[in-house]
Amino acid sequence: MALINCPECNKQVSEHAQTCPNCGFQIERYFYQKAREAKQKEQQETWNKKIAEREKQKQLRIKKFKKHKIKYILISVVSLALVVALIVGSVFLYNKLQTQIAIASCESK
Numbered sequence: 001m002a003l004i005n006c007p008e009c010n011k012q013v014s015e016h017a018q019t020c021p022n023c024g025f026q027i028e029r030y031f032y033q034k035a036r037e038a039k040q041k042e043q044q045e046t047w048n049k050k051i052a053e054r055e056k057q058k059q060l061r062i063k064k065f066k067k068h069k070i071k072y073i074l075i076s077v078v079s080l081a082l083v084v085a086l087i088v089g090s091v092f093l094y095n096k097l098q099t100q101i102a103i104a105s106c107e108s109k
Ligand SMILES: [Zn+2]
Pocket: 006, 007, 008, 009, 010, 011, 020, 021, 022, 023, 024, 025
């Protein structure tokens, strides 16, 4: 049987004692509440850590995005320009082809 010190009078009492035989302090309840508070604190800390980690990740993502923002914009602009060039080129080629067909049909007459 292990002995603990009473939190109130500091005398040694059994760890299984509900109350201190010396001063009547409610030891069991005291340690129960203490354990519960410690658990709650631990949960709170775990939660806080999780939130902090998530916030850190978010900040890192924003930082990363800001760092590559110009790159992203450039890629977008280049892609857009390529698409536009493709469309314009297709229309141009189509018109040229139509003209050649028209010329060919005129020449064959
Ligand atoms: Zn006591």
